[in-house]
Amino acid sequence: xxxxxxxxxxxxxxxxxxxxxxxxxxxxxxxxxxYRFFGDGERMFTMLTAGNLATSQxxxxxxxxxxxxxxATNLKTLxxxxxxxDYIGSISLAAQRKHAGSKEEKFDAGASFIVGGQIAxxxxxxxxxxxxxxxxxxxxxxxxxxxxELKYGKPILDRIVEPKLDLETAARCxxxxxxxxxxxxxxxxxxxxxLIYRTDSLLPGEHIVFEEDDEYLRTLRGTWQExxxxxxxxxxxxxxxxxxxPVRLVDAPGDQ
Amino acid sequence: xxxxxxxxxxxxxxxxxxxxxxxxxxxxxxxxxxYRFFGDGERMFTMLTAGNLATSQxxxxxxxxxxxxxxATNLKTLxxxxxxxDYIGSISLAAQRKHAGSKEEKFDAGASFIVGGQIAxxxxxxxxxxxxxxxxxxxxxxxxxxxxELKYGKPILDRIVEPKLDLETAARCxxxxxxxxxxxxxxxxxxxxxLIYRTDSLLPGEHIVFEEDDEYLRTLRGTWQExxxxxxxxxxxxxxxxxxxPVRLVDAPGDQ
Numbered sequence: 001x002x003x004x005x006x007x008x009x010x011x012x013x014x015x016x017x018x019x020x021x022x023x024x025x026x027x028x029x030x031x032x033x034x035y036r037f038f039g040d041g042e043r044m045f046t047m048l049t050a051g052n053l054a055t056s057q058x059x060x061x062x063x064x065x066x067x068x069x070x071x072a073t074n075l076k077t078l079x080x081x082x083x084x085x086d087y088i089g090s091i092s093l094a095a096q097r098k099h100a101g102s103k104e105e106k107f108d109a110g111a112s113f114i115v116g117g118q119i120a121x122x123x124x125x126x127x128x129x130x131x132x133x134x135x136x137x138x139x140x141x142x143x144x145x146x147x148x149e150l151k152y153g154k155p156i157l158d159r160i161v162e163p164k165l166d167l168e169t170a171a172r173c174x175x176x177x178x179x180x181x182x183x184x185x186x187x188x189x190x191x192x193x194x195l196i197y198r199t200d201s202l203l204p205g206e207h208i209v210f211e212e213d214d215e216y217l218r219t220l221r222g223t224w225q226e227x228x229x230x231x232x233x234x235x236x237x238x239x240x241x242x243x244x245x246p247v248r249l250v251d252a253p254g255d256q
Numbered sequence: 257x258x259x260x261x262x263x264x265x266x267x268x269x270x271x272x273x274x275x276x277x278x279x280x281x282x283x284x285x286x287x288x289x290x291y292r293f294f295g296d297g298e299r300m301f302t303m304l305t306a307g308n309l310a311t312s313q314x315x316x317x318x319x320x321x322x323x324x325x326x327x328a329t330n331l332k333t334l335x336x337x338x339x340x341x342d343y344i345g346s347i348s349l350a351a352q353r354k355h356a357g358s359k360e361e362k363f364d365a366g367a368s369f370i371v372g373g374q375i376a377x378x379x380x381x382x383x384x385x386x387x388x389x390x391x392x393x394x395x396x397x398x399x400x401x402x403x404x405e406l407k408y409g410k411p412i413l414d415r416i417v418e419p420k421l422d423l424e425t426a427a428r429c430x431x432x433x434x435x436x437x438x439x440x441x442x443x444x445x446x447x448x449x450x451l452i453y454r455t456d457s458l459l460p461g462e463h464i465v466f467e468e469d470d471e472y473l474r475t476l477r478g479t480w481q482e483x484x485x486x487x488x489x490x491x492x493x494x495x496x497x498x499x500x501x502p503v504r505l506v507d508a509p510g511d512q
Contacts, residue, residue: 151407155436159484168494176488180411194494208495219492227490228415231483232432236475238424238450239464 001187002033002148004048005157005174006114006126008138009165013116013124013197013205015046016174018148018182020189021053034193035060037075037117039204044117045075045084046195046205050148051111051131058095059088059111081117081125082137088113089133096131112147117197124199152184153177171196172220175210179221192217257443258289258404260304261413261430262370262382264394265421269372269380269453269461271302272430274404274438276445277309290449291316293331293373295460300373301331301340302451302461306404307367307387314351315344315367337373337381338393344369345389352387368403373453380455408440409433427452428476431466435477448473 001022007014017033031053037045049056066074078084096109110131116138118124126138128145138145140163146154160173171194181188190212197205210217257278263270273289287309293301305312322330334340352365366387372394374380382394384401394401396419402410416429427450437444446468453461466473 151440152411154440155408155411156484156488158440159481160488171494172491173488175494176491184407184410184414216492216495223491224487225415227487228412228484231480231487232412232416232429234483235428235432235479236472238427238431239472 001185002050003146003150003153003178003181003185003188004033004050004114004148005144005146005150005153005177006046006048006116006128006138007144007157007161007170007174008116008124008126008163009143009161009167009170010163010199011165011167011170012199012201013046013118013126013195014167014170014174015048015114015116015193015195015197016171016178017048017193018178018188019191019193020187022187028187028189030189030191032193034195036195036204036207037063039202041120041202043076043119044197044202044204045081045115046117046197047088048114048147049111050113052096052109054099055092055095055109055111056113059091059113062091062095063088079119080122081115081119081127082135085115085127085129085135085137088115089129089135092129092131093133114145114147118199118202120202124197149181149185149188153181156180167196167198175217175220176224179217179224190214190217257441258306259402259406259409259434259437259441259444260289260306260370260404261400261402261406261409261433262302262304262372262384262394263400263413263417263426263430264372264380264382264419265399265417265423265426266419266455267421267423267426268455268457269302269374269382269451270423270426270430271304271370271372271449271451271453272427272434273304273449274434274444275447275449276443278443284443284445286445286447288449290451292451292460292463293319295458297376297458299332299375300453300458300460301337301371302373302453303344304370304403305367306369308352308365310355311348311351311365311367312369315347315369318347318351319344335375336378337371337375337383338391341371341383341385341391341393344371345385345391348385348387349389370401370403374455374458376458380453405437405441405444409437412436423452423454431473431476432480435473435480446470446473 004017019030022028035047113129116126127135129135192210194208260273275286278284291303369385372382383391385391448466450464
């Protein structure tokens, strides 16, 4: 599995991804799932991938070929980020269809993508591209998008993320969300990659790779665990015991 | 959906469940998913249900009929909790098979159960019964079991639950796990039910129902949110910015 998250705040964009891929529990490897494009003062894109690794690699390969060959439609020519999302969706669908109808019925070539960034003169945006090729955009009300093993890391995002967060805080929240996921699911693992993009910079942004034994990551984990324990200890105690009367032989709600 | 959790600690057992059921977003109702049996000094069982409501109601109905008719196998005669789990599993399978082969291919009659409690002279235990009818038991190493929408509420259990927790703390942790799930998933909703059972009491235990506007629940939520925010604010800041060099036109990892 995978866990990737993209956050949009007023100050810019945050991307975070893990690096574990597995095809069964005895075939685990580390692959980067963060692909960075440009940052040349004109446009900057970052793409995160989840799902079938062959499909996501095929998509990246095609994107590069289109760039190299100067195809009519490529990352350099598309005028809007939504069209970049469309473009990625259609390559993804084509890549998946190649392998449809294979023998294995349970085979799933599906892949999901988060793509975000900025094109000069336009606002920074983040899109989520579904395996079906269609996409949705993060907005001020729903200012983060996730792909892969997303549920473990969602509660902290729901509690913290809002458009007025500064970039460092939003990035820290993404790292905590990553850490909760790592802790609860062994198919998500380090190194973790983080990219912080400042609105209108049109630069590649700050790209940080955290290895498993990274000191910051270790401190973050320890401090967060301690803080959570302290928050938990400070919770109000449950209302004091009700008297324990035996219930009816079968005291269950609902009809008989 | 549903979220139910059972926790086993040295001092006893904790059961918690929400009450929302939905068949599509416009057919939402509140049903108790906690069924309590006995507590008569001889045996005490609590069952939590998730999945198809018709199946889980059919299972409870059959359990009651077997008790009322004095069937050879019933909740009163089974000597071990593992056999109670077997019994529930086989009733569940039979109930599901009745409706197999119905027209709707996507129809899922599956239901999961958590059943726990104690029989006089034996240790308290908790089992999870899968839709397939087989079951697993919570142990000292894996001292909680969940059914339904389980991922949102898992991280806090992973961080807090251990066998030496006192009953109140374990119950509080279950409530926080419930709250995280409620917050992130609208198909899980109040009232919340909590049952606290003390080892060897063989009484029904302390049963608390928290309505949506329950004062304790509101205080718990508020305090937890505040505590989390404080813990988050105290996290170490990310390492200071690396210089932003433009990357290659396409600076992406992996092969070409």
